């Protein structure tokens with residue numbers, strides 16, 4: 462079970478809802494993924510344009526926990542304003558803090574992320590910050606009281622997978638709150654690796670929405686996360702330098 466704040470979830474996959482070929486395919490992919498937490502950019506909620514189609518209307522919202530994100534924010538103040546807008550809609554009290562510090566890489570601004578997280582905690586939000594894979598920053602966020610940390614595997618939408626497993630392992634080792642690997646996941650193998658390393662969950666979007674068959678890929682991601690988690694719990698064998706026979710050698714006839 463994944464526990465975030467006072468909520469528990471069976472699924473360890475959080476799915477993004479952007480860039481699907483259609484609302485219908487998105488709905489099918491969400492169902493195939495088994496995800497219970499769906500994330501979306503608050504700016505896509507069509508708050509200002511209620512006449513436009515809203516992707517949330519396609520889903521049975523009683524089945525999902527919504528995790529709005531502050532995509533588009535470049536300062537802590539902007540992130541807080543976006544988060545309050547989401548809360549005012551009555552849809553959620555969880556927020557993914559996303560404060561981008563660089564337009565080319567879309568990497569998060571650590572200082573503004575820390576500031577925004579502090580302000581949102583004071584406002585009573587369940588706070589999940591998207592961070593760089595920096596263990597010191599992760600520790601400072603945990604000390605603030607955030608409810609999970611979401612280090613990036615690699616830049617958003619890049620599909621490069623986990624580019625720095627060492628950094629990620631430092632965060633996983635030291636965290637006492639859930640670590641959700643967020644952004645840059647390209648394939649089911651990336652999910653399995655992160656989960657085998659001990660991550661508590663995965664947040665992904667592009668690898669599913671941009672796949673040739675998003676519904677099939679959503680299912681593949683679900684299975685990979687489950688397999689990776691089972692492998693982590695089962696305990697991997699240590700790697701050895703040389704061969705070791707798989708069948709017992711005691712009692713073998715010698716010439």
Ligand SMILES: CC(=O)[C@@H](O)[C@H](O)COP(=O)(O)O
Pocket residue numbers: 476477478479500501530532616617618619620643644645646664665666667668
């Ligand atoms: C949907 C969302 O929150 C993204 O900003 C997230 O970081 C996912 O990244 P990928 O699209 O690389 O999976």
